[in-house]
Amino acid sequence: MTHTLHRQGTRESLSRDYPLVAVAAHGFNDKGAGPKLGKFLEICWRHGAVNLGDMKQGSVFSHDADGIIKNVSDTTIVECVFDDLGKVEAVLRELKEADIGMPVVVSGFIESVRECCKKVGLEIHTVAQSLGVWGKTSLLPRKEVLEITTMCGHAMVSPNLVEKMIEDIKKGKMSAKKAAEKLTKPCECGIFNPTRAAELLAAAAAK
Amino acid sequence: MILDSEPCTGCELCIPYCPVGAIYIEEGIAKINDDECVECGVCFRSGICPVDCFTESELSWPRIIRAVLSNPLIESPDTRVPGRGTEEVKTNEVSGRIKTGFVGLAVELGRPGIGSRLHDVQKVTQAMAEVGAEFVPENPVTFWITDKKTGKIRDDILNEKVLSAIVEFAVPIAELKPTIEKLQAVSKELNTVCSVVNCVKLAPDGSIPTDKIYQELGITVRPNSKNNVGLGRPLFKFEEVS
Numbered sequence: 151m152t153h154t155l156h157r158q159g160t161r162e163s164l165s166r167d168y169p170l171v172a173v174a175a176h177g178f179n180d181k182g183a184g185p186k187l188g189k190f191l192e193i194c195w196r197h198g199a200v201n202l203g204d205m206k207q208g209s210v211f212s213h214d215a216d217g218i219i220k221n222v223s224d225t226t227i228v229e230c231v232f233d234d235l236g237k238v239e240a241v242l243r244e245l246k247e248a249d250i251g252m253p254v255v256v257s258g259f260i261e262s263v264r265e266c267c268k269k270v271g272l273e274i275h276t277v278a279q280s281l282g283v284w285g286k287t288s289l290l291p292r293k294e295v296l297e298i299t300t301m302c303g304h305a306m307v308s309p310n311l312v313e314k315m316i317e318d319i320k321k322g323k324m325s326a327k328k329a330a331e332k333l334t335k336p337c338e339c340g341i342f343n344p345t346r347a348a349e350l351l352a353a354a355a356a357k
Numbered sequence: 358m359i360l361d362s363e364p365c366t367g368c369e370l371c372i373p374y375c376p377v378g379a380i381y382i383e384e385g386i387a388k389i390n391d392d393e394c395v396e397c398g399v400c401f402r403s404g405i406c407p408v409d410c411f412t413e414s415e416l417s418w419p420r421i422i423r424a425v426l427s428n429p430l431i432e433s434p435d436t437r438v439p440g441r442g443t444e445e446v447k448t449n450e451v452s453g454r455i456k457t458g459f460v461g462l463a464v465e466l467g468r469p470g471i472g473s474r475l476h477d478v479q480k481v482t483q484a485m486a487e488v489g490a491e492f493v494p495e496n497p498v499t500f501w502i503t504d505k506k507t508g509k510i511r512d513d514i515l516n517e518k519v520l521s522a523i524v525e526f527a528v529p530i531a532e533l534k535p536t537i538e539k540l541q542a543v544s545k546e547l548n549t550v551c552s553v554v555n556c557v558k559l560a561p562d563g564s565i566p567t568d569k570i571y572q573e574l575g576i577t578v579r580p581n582s583k584n585n586v587g588l589g590r591p592l593f594k595f596e597e598v599s
Contacts, residue, residue, distance in 0.1 A: 152442060152463055152523070153429075155583045156552045164581050175448035175589060176495075205429055212402075227447075245588055253448040253589030263584045264563070274559055275587035276449040278463075280579040281553040281571070284544040289471050296469060304429040304441075305470040305520050306399050310373040336374070336399050338429055 153303025154229070154257040154341050156280045158296050161259075163350065166233045167301070168258040169341040170194060170241065173227040179251060180224050186250040188222040191230065193248065195219065197241045199230035203340020211335045211344075233345040235262055243270040294354040298347055302337040311336075312351075319355035326352035358394055358401060362386045364408040371411070374403045376520065377472050395472055395520045396423040398430070419514045422475075425497060426519035435500040441465075442523040443495045446556045446585050453593030454493075459527050460567055461493070461556035464540065467521035468552040475501075476515040477547050478522045482508035484543035488536050490526035498522050530557075533570050558595065 154169040172190040174183035187204075195202055195215055203209030206226040207218050222228060232238050238256060245254060256263050264274055283290065290296060291309040294316075299307045315329035324332075330348035365386040372380050372387070379393040380400065387410065401411040416424055425433050426441050436443070444452060445461060455461045464481050467473030478498060485492075486508030492499040503511050528536050544551060555578065557567050571578050 152554050155554060157581060171447060173444060173447050175451035178451045251590035253451055255447050255583055255585050257583045259580050260582045260584060267586055272586050274584045276446040276455060276558045276585040277565060278446040278554050278556045278583040281555055281576055283550050283552050285547040285550040287550055289550060300469050305376050308374055308376040309470060310378060314373045336403060
């Protein structure tokens with residue numbers, strides 16, 4: 151699944167948005183993969199991931215992080231997101247040293263990820279690139295909403311809920327941080343970036 | 358999804374949570390438009406209902422495909438993988454799924470956030486079958502294609518609505534240009550949107566073998582990509598081609 155791809159926004163905003171995914175290759179290295187994927191999550195959490203989850207258990211916005219890390223199964227997909235490229239570099243360095251053998255994908259600007267990899271002695275192997283949205287694009291919500299909803303690739307974050315949060319911030323009923331937390335919860339995988347969402351909500355409400 | 362209207366107070370708190378806008382108020386109580394509901398489970402899991410009106414339904418065929426392609430916590434019974442697609446680039450250094458000289462294309466109908474009926478998905482599978490696309494076997498949509506040569510999807514699911522469905526296939530890089538041109542043409546016939554993905558193994562010098570083709574086609578490739586950083590083991594032995 152390409153759920154960490156197709157995130158929309160300005161270059162400046164996306165420079166604080168780096169989802170990481172780890173999964174075993176079915177039929178190649180999936181036997182006994184659970185604890186290794188748990189180790190991946192443990193390293194990411196320790197280095198300050200702003201969200202984290204497991205596609206079979208849910209995210210830290212619904213469950214306890216330690217519980218998720220301890221209960222990772224062999225056939226799941228585990229994810230997290232960082233708002234700082236320096237932290238991603240630290241994670242990749244530790245993952246390389248730990249040599250857990252699980253495939254890892256880092257989403258973000260290719261030149262930034264390439265530079266990050268170079269610093270720790272890794273190289274990008276294969277890439278998935280977004281060619282954008284085609285078809286009946288007149289159906290899409292406005293840009294400010296899409297920049298938020300596309301942070302959940304499974305579309306669990308409703309555009310109508312984003313609009314409501316923007317209205318609530320405008321009316322002073324809720325802070326941008328609290329609204330971002332409410333939007334983060336429906337994303338079960340843990341790749342929705344609450345830091346970036348708060349920034350985008352505050353900007354949209356200020357218009 | 359079942360919404361028990363009996364305890365509903367008509368508070369409307371649940372309405373904005375539905376990603377496809379399928380919850381509405383009628384005579385002061387909340388109801389679900391079953392034809393539009395994609396069985397994603399967001400309303401239930403949100404816990405937003407103060408009187409617990411929502412219950413997840415026991416789904417049977419063909420409605421169950423709505424949940425398989427809309428609720429990320431549900432594992433596909435056909436692929437045994439959670440989510441809507443396959444491992445694609447995620448494990449390529451170990452699985453060798455995307456071979457040197459080939460490109461993997463993924464057309465995700467309904468994304469971002471609009472949803473799609475399977476008959477729109479079939480428009481793409483049929484168009485891609487015409488150009489000789491090789492559908493990825495582990496993908497749920499591929500399981501429902503009854504004729505891989507024509508791209509025909511089984512009739513009993515064509516009107517089902519899902520949050521998104523991924524048509525995933527591989528073509529030789531030499532065939533990429535006509536394939537994309539065909540895809541551009543069929544995308545104009547859709548009653549929904551689609552997000553399109555190009556998956557390719559980097560060349561030994563680190564360059565992306567398909568960049569020039571997209572430049573020639575006038576297609577902008579977004580700069581934020583999904584990058585497999587090669588940490589998986591054991592490594593697949595790829596055959597390099599000149």
